[in-house]
Amino acid sequence: MPTKITADDVRQTATLARLELGDEEVARLTRELDAILGYMELLDRLDVSGVEPMTHAVSLDLPLRDDVVEALEPQLPVEVALADAPRAHDAFFEVPKIIEVGE
Amino acid sequence: MTIEGVAEIARAVRERKVSAAEVTEAYLARAAADELGCFYRLDPTARDQARAVDEKIARGEDPGLLAGVPVALKDLFVTEGLETTAGSKILEGWVPPYDGTPSRKLKAAGAVLVGKLSMDEFAMGSSNENSAYGPVRNPWDRARVPGGSSGGSAAAVAAGLVAGTLGTDTGGSIRQPAALSGVTGLKPTYGRVSRYGVVAFASSLDQVGPLGRTALDCAHLLEAIAGHDPHDATSLDRPVPNYRDACARPLGALRIGIPSEYFKDTPAAMASSVMAAVDELCKHGATKVPVELPHTSYGIAAYYIVATAEASSNLARYDGVRYGLRVDGDNLGAMYARTRAAGFGAEVKRRIMLGTYALRSGYYDAYYLRAQKVRTLIKRDFQRAFERCDVIATPTAPSTAFKLGAKIDDPLEMYLNDVYTIPCNLAGLPGMSVPCGFIEGLPAGLQLLGPPLGEETLFAVAGAFQRATDWHDKRPPR
Numbered sequence: 001m002p003t004k005i006t007a008d009d010v011r012q013t014a015t016l017a018r019l020e021l022g023d024e025e026v027a028r029l030t031r032e033l034d035a036i037l038g039y040m041e042l043l044d045r046l047d048v049s050g051v052e053p054m055t056h057a058v059s060l061d062l063p064l065r066d067d068v069v070e071a072l073e074p075q076l077p078v079e080v081a082l083a084d085a086p087r088a089h090d091a092f093f094e095v096p097k098i099i100e101v102g103e
Numbered sequence: 104m105t106i107e108g109v110a111e112i113a114r115a116v117r118e119r120k121v122s123a124a125e126v127t128e129a130y131l132a133r134a135a136a137d138e139l140g141c142f143y144r145l146d147p148t149a150r151d152q153a154r155a156v157d158e159k160i161a162r163g164e165d166p167g168l169l170a171g172v173p174v175a176l177k178d179l180f181v182t183e184g185l186e187t188t189a190g191s192k193i194l195e196g197w198v199p200p201y202d203g204t205p206s207r208k209l210k211a212a213g214a215v216l217v218g219k220l221s222m223d224e225f226a227m228g229s230s231n232e233n234s235a236y237g238p239v240r241n242p243w244d245r246a247r248v249p250g251g252s253s254g255g256s257a258a259a260v261a262a263g264l265v266a267g268t269l270g271t272d273t274g275g276s277i278r279q280p281a282a283l284s285g286v287t288g289l290k291p292t293y294g295r296v297s298r299y300g301v302v303a304f305a306s307s308l309d310q311v312g313p314l315g316r317t318a319l320d321c322a323h324l325l326e327a328i329a330g331h332d333p334h335d336a337t338s339l340d341r342p343v344p345n346y347r348d349a350c351a352r353p354l355g356a357l358r359i360g361i362p363s364e365y366f367k368d369t370p371a372a373m374a375s376s377v378m379a380a381v382d383e384l385c386k387h388g389a390t391k392v393p394v395e396l397p398h399t400s401y402g403i404a405a406y407y408i409v410a411t412a413e414a415s416s417n418l419a420r421y422d423g424v425r426y427g428l429r430v431d432g433d434n435l436g437a438m439y440a441r442t443r444a445a446g447f448g449a450e451v452k453r454r455i456m457l458g459t460y461a462l463r464s465g466y467y468d469a470y471y472l473r474a475q476k477v478r479t480l481i482k483r484d485f486q487r488a489f490e491r492c493d494v495i496a497t498p499t500a501p502s503t504a505f506k507l508g509a510k511i512d513d514p515l516e517m518y519l520n521d522v523y524t525i526p527c528n529l530a531g532l533p534g535m536s537v538p539c540g541f542i543e544g545l546p547a548g549l550q551l552l553g554p555p556l557g558e559e560t561l562f563a564v565a566g567a568f569q570r571a572t573d574w575h576d577k578r579p580p581r
Contacts, residue, residue: 005460009460010456013456013459013460013463014456016459016463017415017443017455017456017459018419018422018436018439018440018443019440019443019444019447019452019455019456020437020440020441020443020444021444021452025452029452029453029456032453032514033453033456033457033460035515036407036457036514036515036518037457037460039403039404039515040404040407040408040470042400042401042404043401043404043405043408043473043474043477046398046401046477046480048473048476048477048480051476051479051480052476052479053472053475053476053478053479054475054476054478054479054482054529054530054531055307055475056293056294056307056337056531057292057293057294057482057530057531057532057555058292058293058294058339058531058555058556063336063340065333076200076201080200081200083198083200084196084197084198084199084200084425084426084427085424085425085426086423086424086426086427086428086429087429093424093425095424095435095438096431096432096433096434096435096437096438097434097435098434098435
């Protein structure tokens with residue numbers, strides 16, 4: 001594991017996490033992440049070679065269902081699905097422009 | 104009203120000693136007078152739900168296992184037509200168009216939903232101070248926290264504002280507040296209860312479970328909500344036992360495992376409170392067996408990698424498009440980043456950042472994969488221990504309830520409070536917290552851990568303990 005977390009690490013991670021951070025937040029998170037990730041270096045002391053990663057407490061068979069089309073329950077009418085949207089247009093969620101078109 | 108708790112109320116309503124409407128009225132009045140900050144909001148349909156239960160009984164129909172039992176739910180249980188925020192500003196105003204499976208099963212069993220309860224935002228916290236809508240006070244000492252993240256749930260049960268309730272437990276969020284608030288709480292085996300319609304935090308760890316005054320109250324609640332659900336592929340397709348009967352089972356020659364790793368750094372008063380509880384069980388036929396859980400000290404580090412990594416992925420859905428808050432931006436990316444900056448609180452941002460960092464390209468093996476392997480080592484520790492014992496007894500938390508504000512500025516210090524609850528989640532085991540005494544006027548919790556699907560054993564032990572002691576009958580000052 002890497003040792004020292006920098007402000008640049010925090011800014012890059014925030015971009016990946018889709019979080020806008022102010023300078024003060026970047027400074028604080030740099031300190032905090034460094035301390036917390038430093039603590040996690042504890043795990044490096046363990047030899048985990050040959051150990052399988054754990055997924056579930058009880059061994060599960062992969063659940064199979066009949067290969068038929070099933071309606072998802074509850075079925076939401078479009079107007080119900082859109083009722084909580086911050087902005088909607090006709091039968092769609094409305095978002096800011098994604099594709100810039102050149103003049 | 105002298106009838107208290109899930110089991111007593113359900114029986115009284117079923118036997119028509121009291122109507123669901125009367126019970127609901129009494130509890131709505133208590134909720135309205137809540138001075139602890141437990142309630143976010145009341146359900147305006149509570150009286151209608153109660154009337155429907157009474158009508159069923161009048162028609163001679165089976166009113167269900169939880170007939171007329173007033174419950175409220177941690178605000179991450181999705182409730183149709185009733186705002187659900189997960190304690191976050193980013194979901195403020197979200198009115199779900201459906202009931203999640205636990206909410207639906209509670210209502211189907213005759214429970215009356217009176218409102219929604221405070222929690223740490225997205226269940227991230229151990230003190231309930233991360234709620235975006237104000238903290239909850241511990242009913243035993245209002246200057247102290249109730250524990251978290253199901254802090255509103257535990258405090259509401261302790262103060263008698265609800266008969267019983269459900270919480271979620273990802274790293275101790277049912278058991279730790281149960282211990283700090285002096286109530287009984289159970290995290291079932293991973294997969295025992297469906298999580299469909301439960302706002303997700305860390306999907307390989309999250310589990311739904313009951314909080315109540317007694318093991319018997321919790322047994323009623325778990326029986327109503329457990330079982331397979333085609334909407335949750337991780338839910339276990341195993342029969343649901345009669346947990347109520349399990350509470351009355353004799354202990355027999357029960358072997359109680361005592362792991363030294365859970366006692367060596369515990370303050371003496373807490374350790375002796377827990378050992379006194381074990382000695383009480385030994386008077387009723389149980390015997391103590393020393394066991395070893397050598398990877399215990401790696402639990403917190405593994406947990407905060409797995410949990411934050413999964414949270415960073417689960418919380419990607421809060422982007423201002425389909426529900427909740429939106430803060431405008433010039434383009435889609437700016438809208439996402441500003442919405443999330445304004446909608447998430449400090450602890451949630453911290454965990455999203457940790458999880459995103461741990462999952463970055465090139466770091467997956469060093470963090471997430473390594474942590475998942477450490478989980479296997481922790482699970483093997485428990486497998487070996489359960490070859491020698493039937494149940495493991497530990498403190499639920501290293502300390503009693505701490506003061507509001509005492510740890511909020513030191514995230515790592517707050518995380519370390521989960522040291523005894525986390526390994527159970529990492530291994531996917533059932534774990535229960537049972538009131539076992541008081542230290543300087545504050546409740547202490549005995550944690551009981553069982554093998555996978557060992558809930559009946561936990562109920563038997565907790566039931567026997569509560570027949571022999573009256574810690575669960577102590578009430579905080581009004």
